[in-house]
Amino acid sequence: MAIAPVIYGLVFSQVAVNAMEVHERHQSYAKARAASEASGKPLVVVGGSVPSSTLLRAIHWRSHGCGDTCVDLDPGACWGCPNFIQADIRNIPLPDRFAGAAFASHVLEHLPTVADAEKALIELHRIGDQVFIAYPSKLNLVAWGHPEHHLWVYQAADGVVRFEQR
DSSP states (O other): OOOOHHHHHHHHHHHHHHHHHHHHHHHHHHHHHHHHHHHHHEEEEEEEEOOSSSSHHHHHHHHOOOSEEEEEESSGGGOOSSEEEBBBBBOOSSSOOEEEEEEESSSGSSSSSSSHHHHHHHHHHHHEEEEEEEEEOTTTTHHHOTTTTOEEEOOOSSEEEEEEEE
């Protein structure tokens, strides 16, 4: 068996998985923005809009918009955003129902336990009228190898979010 077709197939599949994740993340952000605008309340982005990659930060790459308020532990993740709050997703210092929508992008899988992720989801629902999330696919090989990913996140068509310890 020739190894090249296997490698090409693997690379192609990962490009397709990445494209699917980017598309889903942008769709989720757009829905969160629309829900926020419809409610007349702010959009809170939790997890930042700037990836942690040094290269992507150097070129000021954004995974999505900042929202009206950007929340992250790392100030660099919200670089250039108009309103930044340094906080943990499990304890966001905003009032109940502050936002028309809360958008958490690629953050829940970094929490250490399912209980922590469930607490974070409750917190997102506390601050936002609606909650939208983005997370890596289980088909993404980079996600499998990421040392800071502790959970798999799933959201069913009915909106129910589930977590699985890795």
